[in-house]
Amino acid sequence: MKKVILFGASGNIGSQTLEILKANTQKFSLTAFSVGDNDKVIATILNDFKTVKMVYANNVQPELQTQFPQVKFIKTDVTQLLNEPGDLIINALSGFFGVKVTLAALQQEKIVLNANKESFVVAGALIQNY
Numbered sequence: 001m002k003k004v005i006l007f008g009a010s011g012n013i014g015s016q017t018l019e020i021l022k023a024n025t026q027k028f029s030l031t032a033f034s035v036g037d038n039d040k041v042i043a044t045i046l047n048d049f050k051t052v053k054m055v056y057a058n059n060v061q062p063e064l065q066t067q068f069p070q071v072k073f074i075k076t077d078v079t080q081l082l083n084e085p086g087d088l089i090i091n092a093l094s095g096f097f098g099v100k101v102t103l104a105a106l107q108q109e110k111i112v113l114n115a116n117k118e119s120f121v122v123a124g125a126l127i128q129n130y
Helices: 012-023 039-048 062-067 078-083 097-107 117-128
Strands: 002-007 028-036 054-057 072-074 088-091 111-114
Touching: 002 012, 002 078, 012 028, 012 039, 028 039, 028 078, 039 054, 039 062, 054 078, 078 097, 088 097, 097 111
Parallel strands: 002 028, 002 088, 028 054, 054 072, 088 111
Antiparallel strands: none
16 A cells, blocks of 8 residues: 655645545555645545545644544645655645655655646756756
8 A cells, every 4th residue: 555645635636636546545545635725625635535644734724623633734834744654745736836845755765746847847957866
């Protein structure tokens, strides 16, 4: 079973990724994810994926912390999600924000599935070093 950390779970690519993970629970488990500003999807994702231990969001409603006490909610540094066990890191973040995640994951020698083109445009030379 591959453990997955998903950056950008509430976007188009992230939503499609969640569908694939849900259809393949015998092969993949979601351990952490980020949603940024779209905190309305957190409860649905957590109900679908009981294996999640950490969530990054810019705003977390207090009732979520009560409803999901086993989950650590963070909002300061999205790369903290990499502290959770993860065999595959999926970077579906948009814009320059995703570059930080790509580089941090590669520094930890993680396998990165990258849908963030800015990582290649801005930091392509750095990525090649890994």
